[in-house]
Amino acid sequence: MAKIYSDLTKELQDFITRQHIFFVATAPLSAGGHVNLSPKGLDCFRILSPTRVAYLDLVGSGNETSAHLLENGRITFMFCAFEGAPLILRLFGQGRTVLPGDREWDELAAQFPPLPAPRQVILAEITLVRTSCGFGVPLMEYQRERDQVEKWAEKKGPHGLARFQMDNNLTSLDGLATDWGLRGEKPSE
Numbered sequence: 001m002a003k004i005y006s007d008l009t010k011e012l013q014d015f016i017t018r019q020h021i022f023f024v025a026t027a028p029l030s031a032g033g034h035v036n037l038s039p040k041g042l043d044c045f046r047i048l049s050p051t052r053v054a055y056l057d058l059v060g061s062g063n064e065t066s067a068h069l070l071e072n073g074r075i076t077f078m079f080c081a082f083e084g085a086p087l088i089l090r091l092f093g094q095g096r097t098v099l100p101g102d103r104e105w106d107e108l109a110a111q112f113p114p115l116p117a118p119r120q121v122i123l124a125e126i127t128l129v130r131t132s133c134g135f136g137v138p139l140m141e142y143q144r145e146r147d148q149v150e151k152w153a154e155k156k157g158p159h160g161l162a163r164f165q166m167d168n169n170l171t172s173l174d175g176l177a178t179d180w181g182l183r184g185e186k187p188s189e
Contacts, residue, residue: 005129007050012089012129016047016079020142023078024055024122026068026095033174036064042145045077046111051126053077053091054098054108058149059117059161059169066097066120066179067172075124083142086134095124097179116153117161119169120179 005012016022022045027035044056057065069075075095081087098104098121108121156164170181 001133003131005131007126008047008053008091008129009050012131013047013050015081015087015089016045019079019081020145021080021082022055023080024065025076025078026065026074028068028172028174028176029072030174033176034064034172036062036068036172038065042115042149043113044115048111052124053093053126054111054121054123056109056112056115056118057120057122058115059119059153059165061168062173063119063169063178063180064172065095065122066169067174067176067181069095069097069122070179070182071176075122077124080137081134082137082140086137088132088134088137090130090132091124091126092128092130093124093126095122097121098123099179099183116150117156119165 008016021039021041023037023039025035025037027033040055044058046054048054065075073094073096075093077091079089098108100118100120104123105121108123109118153161165180170178172178
């Protein structure tokens with residue numbers, strides 16, 4: 001049932017592009033640290049090559065992924081088939097954060113549609129791809145994307161979003177610095 005691949009086959013790439021949600025997991029090195037698992041929606045995931053992926057990360061209430069990647073680089077993505085044939089797909093790799101103003105930002109950001117409150121791009125080199133059955137994943141029907149993030153970002157405005165990042169996105173729950181925190185400047189307004 002489980003299969004291991006060294007990279008993303010065309011079939012697996014097609015599966016990813018049909019999904020409306022994916023999950024991102026990272027963890028600090030500390031055994032007492034908090035593992036982070038985040039669901040992601042909207043049209044924010046891109047396959048850059050069979051071994052390289054990226055997603056546009058929006059401003060949010062925390063920035064655990066950035067802190068964990070800065071500390072150790074480990075990242076796992078998970079996609080589940082909620083419609084059609086059952087399948088779970090996990091991408092294991094090493095990731096890093098690309099911020100607005102970084103050398104790669106313009107090229108990477110151009111891969112995504114305009115989304116509200118872009119914070120950073122998470123870029124990952126995939127070292128292992130694994131599928132499993134997904135027999136226990138329920139069948140669910142996709143309705144639509146939520147519009148709350150767009151309304152929230154619009155209400156905050158550029159200055160409010162920058163302030164929110166300063167207040168919430170510079171360190172992890174465990175006190176690890178994020179790339180924003182290391183940059184030593186306030187997020188762009």
